[in-house]
Amino acid sequence: MGRGIADITGEAAEGHGANYGRLDQVTHGIHLRQRSRAFIVVDRNSGKRVALVTTDAGSMYASVRQAVVRKLSEHYGTLYNDRNLLLGATHTHATPGGYADYNLYNIVTFGFHQKTFDALVDGIVESIDRAHADLSPGVISLGRGELFNASANRSRGAFEHDPQSDRAPFPNGIDPTTTVLRFDRAGAPVGAIDWFATHGTSLPGENGLISGDNKGYAAYHWEREVAGVDYRRGVPSFVAAFAQTNPGDLSPNLALKPGTGPTDDPFVNTRIIGTRQYEGARAVFDHPSETIGGDIDYRLSYVDMSSLVVKPEFTGDGREHTTCSATLGASFAAGSTEDGPGPEIFKEGVGNNPLIEIVTKARYVASPELRACQAPKDILLDTGALGFTAKILPIQLLRIGQLYIVSLPMEPTVVAGLRLRRRVASRLGVPQKNVIVAGYSNDYAGYLTSPEEYDQQDYEGGHTMYGRWQLPACEQELARIADDLKAGRASEPGPNPPDLSGSRQSYQPGVVMDAPPIGYAYGDVVSPPAERYTRGQQVRVEFAGAHPSNDLHRGGTYIEVQRQDGQSWLSVADDGDWSTKFHWARWGVAASSVVATWDIPDNTAPGTYRIVYRGDAKSLFGSITPIGGASRTFVVAP
Known part of the structure; x- marks a missing residue:
């Protein structure tokens, strides 16, 4: 390992x-x-x-x-x-x-x-x-x-x-x-x-x-x-x-x-x-x-979730059904009011968005196939038809000894996860407790609700994109690769997902140039720390800085809290620590304000400290130069 x-x-x-x-x-x-x-x-x-x-x-x-x-x-x-x-x-x-x-x-x-x-x-x-x-x-x-x-x-x-x-x-x-x-x-x-x-x-x-x-x-x-x-x-x-x-x-x-x-x-x-x-x-x-x-083992298949025939043994009503091209419901636009609500003009639930409901009912009359798949969703956006979302998705099963991990690119609800675990455990002949569902894996395709939850059309149902039969479809495909794993045979790989890396578009301009604020040089301290602090207090220092996107400092840091140790300075915390916050803001057009805060932990050793800033400035001609500065020292008292 x-x-x-x-x-x-x-x-x-x-x-x-x-x-x-x-x-x-x-x-x-x-x-x-x-x-x-x-x-x-x-x-x-x-x-x-x-x-x-x-x-x-x-x-x-x-x-x-x-x-x-x-x-x-x-x-x-x-x-x-x-x-x-x-x-x-x-x-x-x-x-x-x-x-x-x-x-x-x-x-x-x-x-x-x-x-x-x-x-x-x-x-x-x-x-x-x-x-x-x-x-x-x-x-x-x-x-x-x-x-x-x-x-x-x-x-x-x-x-x-x-x-x-x-x-x-x-x-x-x-x-x-x-x-x-x-x-x-x-x-x-x-x-x-x-x-x-x-x-x-x-x-x-x-x-x-x-x-x-x-x-x-x-x-x-x-x-x-x-x-x-x-x-x-x-x-x-x-x-x-x-x-x-x-x-x-x-x-x-x-x-x-x-x-x-x-x-x-x-x-x-x-x-x-x-x-x-x-x-x-x-x-x-x-x-x-x-x-x-x-044993260690694994299976993966790519599945076209936009047109999958789901067998009666998985649908729960004894009939065959089909998934369909991805759509988003009006309930999706309403957002989750408990975590992140959307615009107030949209509401969760069936029939709570009357204008969209009128259009959707007309579409269902015109297309019984769409109704069989997506009803009772009030369809806001045909993301699949527009090419806004994927249709070929990975379904994966991993084995680590007696533990089995189901991974799929969706956000399963509690009951959806239960049904997936039950299905896979049954096909493998293993205890249900030995099967884990790992959502948010390998790609992303919205939510995964049970058909009964889908009928409610809360936010999660509105974001279940491939229709009412999406969960039974996932159960079916996982049952298939679970059977393959148990039998020791290879799984059908399925269609290859497209490589769209050549069609990427960016509409946000990058950093044009940096300039220090008037009256300051890069790294100058604009607002210094106090001379003395005790544990539990917050240290705040403002620097004249530059745009952080010039260099993301991956594996490094923009700010660092240091304690004096003789002639050396020891790192105590950086911008990856809970006790610090690194704030950036524009200062006029091209200048930047950088504020570093440090909430002094209760176990901090008494001594002399400082806060250091490291950044990078971009010139008008595109060259990027490291910049930085350090605050005056301050004492953390016992």
Whole structure:
């Protein structure tokens, strides 16, 4: 087994977030850097291997997967490929987008952002390279527990449409299961992967600071604050990935309003929900129930989800049905009122958008096939027909000993995840608890609701793009590759997804040039720190800076807190730490203000400190030059 971690942080200034679908969600700094965490597991007998990658990203897209596989092939040939590589996203909503090849996901980002894309791809490959270099014998253990205070069902009405047999395992409307793989080497723990279902929406759409949100904090806390990992130096002693499962209808906002619950401070909530996930995972990690043993194996098929015939054994009504070209409902435009509401003119539910309903009913009369597939959705946009979304999608099944991981590029709800696990476990003849559903993997294609939830047409149903029979279609295809895996035969690869890298368009101009503010030079301190602080106080320093997009400082930092140690300065924190915030703002036309804050932790050693800024300025002729500065010293008192 091997572990690796790398920086994938995108554009920290004027990068647009895609997951809330808001034009005004624009990055203006960093709270937590984005990371890619990779684990490779190899069967020493057969040589088969799988690579599990969890990224602090909003979504995973085919564009990224294709680029990663191409780069890996240059390094390793066919050793890591489409079939044995799982690329997952935590679905944090606090990171820049613009790295998809389909227009739907790039509308609010003003097209494709090459620098964010490159940071994501290069960082993922780097994390896999590091995991490969880290390969050595070890022991993997498996454990399970429950966590009840880190999620709430944000679509309870749709959930109540499901049969009692599906609701019975979830009396609180949530999936509380937390599943942990523990990695040990030479008798000591070196890593963990936790799967738990909750959305990455603790930070609301108004936030402009890059962050891995609650799962990013959970990983950061375990690695940095508990295990003492220094991300910028050396091989990490411990890597902790907090992966997604089936949180389609689950929110971390326990008060079911954006940015609220347990408190009214979104940053405090991010830390609380992240800490609860860490504590739930740690309790399982400390007492795993079984050791992983057995084969490594994998299957993957690409499926045309726009025209899939679904057999009666999967539809539930004894009849054959067909999926259809992707559409988005008016309920999609309404957004999730609990996490990220859309324009007020759109409403969730059937019949609540009368103008769109009138047009949709006329379309259903004209096309019984469309009605059979998409009703009762009020169709707002034909994204499939317009070429705005993918139709060929990956369906994957991985085996690590007795653990089976179902990965698919959708956001399954609690009940959708249950049905997928039941179906795969039944076909494999294994306990249901040994099957995990990993959503947000390998590509992205909206939500996955049960047919009964789909009928409610809440936000999740409106974003279930391929129609009412999408979940049965996924069950059918997963059953097929599960049968293949059990029988030891290859799965049909299916149609190749298109490579759209040659058609990318960007509508946002890049940095034209930088200029220092009038009266200042680059790196000058505009607002100095106080002379003395105590633990718990905040240090604030403003610098005359430059646009961060000139260089993303991947693997580095824009700001650093340093403590004096004789004639040397020791790094205490940087822009990847929870205690710091890096803020950027325009100052006039070409000048930039950079503000660094440091919330002094309670365990900070007394001494003399300073804050350092490192940036890069672009001249009118396009050359980029490193710049920087340091604050005056200040004392942190005992």
